[in-house]
Amino acid sequence: MNKPILAGAFALTASLALVGAALAQSAGGLSTLRGASVEDPVAVEQVFQQETQRFNREYRQQPPLIPHSIDQYQIDLRANQCLSCHDWTNAGDRGAPTLSMTHYLDRDGNEMDHVAGTRWFCNQCHVPQANAPELVENTFEPSTGR
Ligand code: HEC
Ligand code: HEC
Structure with a gap:
């Protein structure tokens, strides 16, 4: 040709x-x-792997990152499946870290036996971490604690 x-x-x-x-x-x-x-x-392609180890906190007040997948746990107005492992009533049996006292304080600082409404939607503050490239450049440096 x-x-x-x-x-x-x-x-x-x-x-x-x-x-x-x-x-x-x-x-x-x-x-x-x-x-x-x-x-x-x-x-959806599983491109990035979820990190599954516990993380050091980058500053003292940081909500700890979640070291496990959360896709399967429903949180809505009535149900919160995170509590089936993390609430103080279950954590011992499930071998999970118990919610700290701050999760049981109402807005006036009264201690309660059930998790506070202000702490209901866990992933407002806690997020899982994935091994993925930064979407935008980030110059954050952890607090040294000094
Ligand atoms: C089936 C039980 C189970 C459920 C349900 C569960 N977790 Fe966990 N979670 C664990 C265990 C066990 C660990 C400790 C893992 C480890 O040490 O490697 C943990 C660790 C964590 C930590 C890290 C705490 C720290 O001090 O580092 C956070 C935060 C957390 N979970 C949040 C959540 C949230 C939010 C949900 C719901 C979306 C949830 N978990 C649902 C069992 C569970
Ligand atoms: C308003 C933000 C906020 C919400 C909502 C929240 N947390 Fe936390 N969480 C924190 C902060 C901050 C810490 C670390 C300081 C502390 O313990 O108060 C923490 C600590 C934790 C720890 C570690 C406790 C320890 O003593 O090591 C676990 C486990 C946890 N949260 C799970 C949850 C779960 C499950 C929910 C939902 C029911 C939830 N959190 C809702 C902010 C939040």
Whole structure:
């Protein structure tokens, strides 16, 4: 095959591919960023690994990072599955660290036997840590405690 014919064949293939893509997009009337139709389930890739060791705190008041996965634990208005291991009533049996006293103080500082409403949504303060690249540059330095 000589060169001009080969180039022509490539150009034709390329333009057919473009037409194909345009048709595919207009077929459903929608184009999605995920490259799949809206009703197709798209599995999330497990690109980054959850870190599963306990972490030192970077400053004294830091809510400790969560050293386990939390995907399966529901927290809503009525249910809080974290408490099935971390509440003082269960932690011994489950071998989990007990919530500290600050989680049982109401807003006036009274001690209660149940977790405070202000501490209900655990992941307002506690987050799992993943081994992932920084999304933005970060110049944070841990407190030295001095
Ligand atoms: C099945 C029991 C279980 C459930 C449910 C559970 N945890 Fe844990 N959690 C543990 C255990 C056990 C550890 C200690 C792990 C270790 O030492 O490696 C732990 C550790 C932690 C720590 C670290 C404490 C520290 O001092 O370093 C935090 C924070 C935490 N969990 C938060 C949560 C939150 C928030 C939820 C709900 C989204 C939750 N956990 C649900 C068992 C559980
Ligand atoms: C308003 C923020 C906040 C919320 C909400 C919160 N925590 Fe904490 N948590 C902290 C801070 C800060 C610490 C460390 C200082 C302390 O113990 O008070 C801590 C400590 C902990 C510890 C370690 C206790 C110890 O003595 O080592 C565990 C376990 C924990 N939290 C689990 C939870 C769980 C489970 C929930 C939800 C029921 C929750 N926390 C809700 C801020 C929060």
